[in-house]
Amino acid sequence: MNLPASSASESTALRYPFGAVPEAGASIQVAPGVHWLRMQLPMAGLSHINVWALEDAAGWTLVDTGMQTADTAANWQAALAGPLGRRPVGRVICTHMHPDHIGMSGWLTRAHDCRLWTTRLEYITCRMLVADTGREAPADGVRFYRGAGWDEAALEHYRARFGGFGKAVHALPDSYRRVHDGEEFPIGAHAWRAVIGRGHSPEHLCLYCAELDLLISGDQVLPRISSNVSVFPTEPDADPLRDWLESLAAIKGRVPDSVLVLPSHNEPFYGLHARLDSLIEGHERRLNRVHEELTEPKRAVDLFGALFRRTVGLEMLGMATGEAIAHLNCLIGRGRAQREADAAGVLWYRSR
Numbered sequence: 001m002n003l004p005a006s007s008a009s010e011s012t013a014l015r016y017p018f019g020a021v022p023e024a025g026a027s028i029q030v031a032p033g034v035h036w037l038r039m040q041l042p043m044a045g046l047s048h049i050n051v052w053a054l055e056d057a058a059g060w061t062l063v064d065t066g067m068q069t070a071d072t073a074a075n076w077q078a079a080l081a082g083p084l085g086r087r088p089v090g091r092v093i094c095t096h097m098h099p100d101h102i103g104m105s106g107w108l109t110r111a112h113d114c115r116l117w118t119t120r121l122e123y124i125t126c127r128m129l130v131a132d133t134g135r136e137a138p139a140d141g142v143r144f145y146r147g148a149g150w151d152e153a154a155l156e157h158y159r160a161r162f163g164g165f166g167k168a169v170h171a172l173p174d175s176y177r178r179v180h181d182g183e184e185f186p187i188g189a190h191a192w193r194a195v196i197g198r199g200h201s202p203e204h205l206c207l208y209c210a211e212l213d214l215l216i217s218g219d220q221v222l223p224r225i226s227s228n229v230s231v232f233p234t235e236p237d238a239d240p241l242r243d244w245l246e247s248l249a250a251i252k253g254r255v256p257d258s259v260l261v262l263p264s265h266n267e268p269f270y271g272l273h274a275r276l277d278s279l280i281e282g283h284e285r286r287l288n289r290v291h292e293e294l295t296e297p298k299r300a301v302d303l304f305g306a307l308f309r310r311t312v313g314l315e316m317l318g319m320a321t322g323e324a325i326a327h328l329n330c331l332i333g334r335g336r337a338q339r340e341a342d343a344a345g346v347l348w349y350r351s352r
């Protein structure tokens with residue numbers, strides 16, 4: 001859900017102004033009143049998430065919180081007692097509902113008696129996924145992955161692991177403050193504007209400050225990783241890749257190229273518009289590669305070679321499948337592919 005599945009890509013047009021990254025419990029000031037911290041992640045392939053502490057009237061406004069682990073709690077305690085100078089936390093903003101971003105929001109808002117700010121679909125979707133914790137894997141999910149071409153061993157892995165989302169999220173706050181697209185609100189001395197994107201998550205919040213020339217981009221724009229864009233069993237016909245591509249193009253029109261981008265993974269960088277272009281081109285190339293594969297009927301699992309540079313093991317299978325179906329549904333939406341179910345319920349895709 002929160003691991004990037006696509007191959008990493010590097011653009012020479014990007015510039016990284018900071019030579020170092022903050023150690024656990026430490027911070028680096030990246031702009032006046034804006035501090036960069038890192039929280040470790042217990043996942044192979046993605047070692048950390050960047051979170052941001054912004055100086056505000058009531059103390060700190062924190063943007064994103066890390067995954068619920070004992071390490072993250074210790075890291076926050078060290079940061080709040082150390083570089084953040086024991087000032088109170090007045091507000092927690094989450095860019096989106098993936099556990100590495102929202103995981104500790106309930107822990108922080110309860111400890112500091114403050115509110116969570118995020119968009120409505122991120123809050124509601126998170127509560128829905130947390131509510132799945134402890135439930136049995138649904139028949140709709142098994143049907144969805146069988147349709148994608150999974151064998152019995154993979155389906156058993158899905159059943160055994162279902163409902164894990166909630167374990168990485170501390171009990172959410174029971175209410176929140178909704179942030180609307182385009183809304184402006186002050187953090188400390190500066191006005192910040194909400195810029196919402198879709199495709200990686202349902203209503204992802206980026207924060208743009210014209211006065212500081214900063215964009216807190218969450219997972220919507222990452223410099224070295226192509227964010228996961230997946231179809232999930234709850235909405236098998238969704239076209240999140242269309243949402244994603246439209247969002248990237250919209251951000252280019254709404255946020256100037258001059259900003260320092262503060263992403264959730266990798267390091268702060270300059271070169272927003274080049275990165276947006278390269279992400280869009282990367283997906284268009286992959287759409288074409290998938291389309292070329294479909295001269296013969298293929299299942300979603302037959303397309304990993306066209307989409308990913310690395311081999312897809314059991315741990316990555318869900319995300320890789322979701323991303324393959326995202327490309328297939330986008331091709332169907334553009335009238336370039338069609339699909340047909342066989343007697344066993346497996347979906348076969350062909351170009352048109």
Ligand SMILES: [Zn+2]
Nearest residue numbers: 001002098219
């Ligand atoms: Zn994410």
